[in-house]
Amino acid sequence: MKLVSIPANPAPSGAAVGAIETPDGVTLRYARFAPPPGRKGTVCLFQGRAEFIEKYFEVVHDLRSRGFAVATIDFRGQGLSQRAVRDSRKGHARRFSDYLIDLETFVKQVVLPDCPPPFFALGQGMGATVLIESAARGHRWFDRMVLASPMIGLAQRPLFGAGPTFARSLRLLGFGRLAVPGGSRHAAAAEPFADNPLTSDPIRYARTAAVIEAEPALTVGAPTVAWTDAAFRTMTAMQRPQYPARLRQPMLLIAGGHDTMISTAAIERFGFNLRAGSHLVIPGALHDLMMEQEQLRKLFWAAFDAFVPGTPLYG
Template structure:
């Protein structure tokens, strides 16, 4: 599938795009960029909920300027990957293991055959949830993983016991494909800059909005009841006191100081307990660290540069 290019957000050079099929029959759009001279390996880039490949073109350039090949894809149900429900604006899965199936296909069909080792990962928000679960299971692919504002716990009232109970009850009542309460088909990042919860950078916010205006099919609205219930189940795994000790994957968790989408405190608490984990809180940043003002992005990239590549912690 072709990538969407606009003057404010051109496609980085040397790209290969295509479609792969997962083991359960879902079509996923992928893109990979050839390694530049002096290559250091490959970065696999895993997006958050309601995102798409085009949103990360600037990030791709940052990574390639550091000598890395880059490979990425759209999760099922978003971007230009296959969407399950009749309403394409609904963000929907029944279980987060479906995202692991996506990642398995991506690694098997795209990364391992065509991308140079060593292999590292950068994952944002929901992508961080997927990567953290894989790390506990002993993921065998990545030398090191950087998580940007990982979805370890939702912020504020969305993490309340009442919210979890209500969503679970709606799921069991057969309302899994409905939007979450107060949710709708309004595309994420399509509204005015003022009042957005994603970034304090008006230029980068406008860039994402312009891509969505040029290609409305990339957009996604609120999640479904089933998606949120699945997210709660996935995040609940991180509350197990034994969870940190099962993670041997070297991880860098970078959290945003002004994040009101995911809990920065929960991210910090988990990072402190990880055997091979380190963390940084970027004071003042909103949720999307890689789409933030340069003064915040610079701190993220400094942490990345100090961590990837690095000396193996386990042999």
């Protein structure tokens, strides 16, 4: 296993990169980065759909500058982890609980034996949703979670051209491994910058595109019907008021005020119903909060610092 390092996006120094195997036989790529001297604690970083470790090199630097070790994985079906279907450009999963297997395997084989406690989690998009699902099932791997743009509801548009009933019907008809109708094989981050829904920062957007150009194997295009159906079913469950009310995991949800992919209102409703968490909205930010313009990223990191013990704010 390797990390893809390019001049515009160099790999952080001192990385330990390897592979682990899940109980159901899937090979996952992981990376861990030691903390600076004299500090303790690890932030486990979980990416969004179709993302990969290299996209978050700057975030690794941000976390290590705060004194944390960092550990991260590519979820199954993306990055340089094992793909589930022959066409590697399809983002496929049978069900979202498969990602929980990835999470548990990563924690048990990498985090607990090799990383300094206490443990915190930072999730983006789909990765944030997986963390919420894990907490809902009673797992307390982490002291606190910071969840950026969690996939709880959609922002007034169908998911890759498919609605819940349509996706369920296609899956029941045996088309689960097909790409959603109208979906592209190209990664969203490799599309032209103009009108992209991810970030308003052209430099960070171009940086991700350059990594994809250097290593096309990292990319994933549109998801399959099965992934889309699983996503809709997960979001439907999360939008029930009793779902957040039963969570006991301390968590902070952060939404982008201009996110056109994930519903900011759904994140706010979820946050209002939390018993052990809170939420906030960053005005003007799009979906990829950690890849946004610097003034917006500063707001994100200020919220992180206020919530996670061990950051400079706490001394």
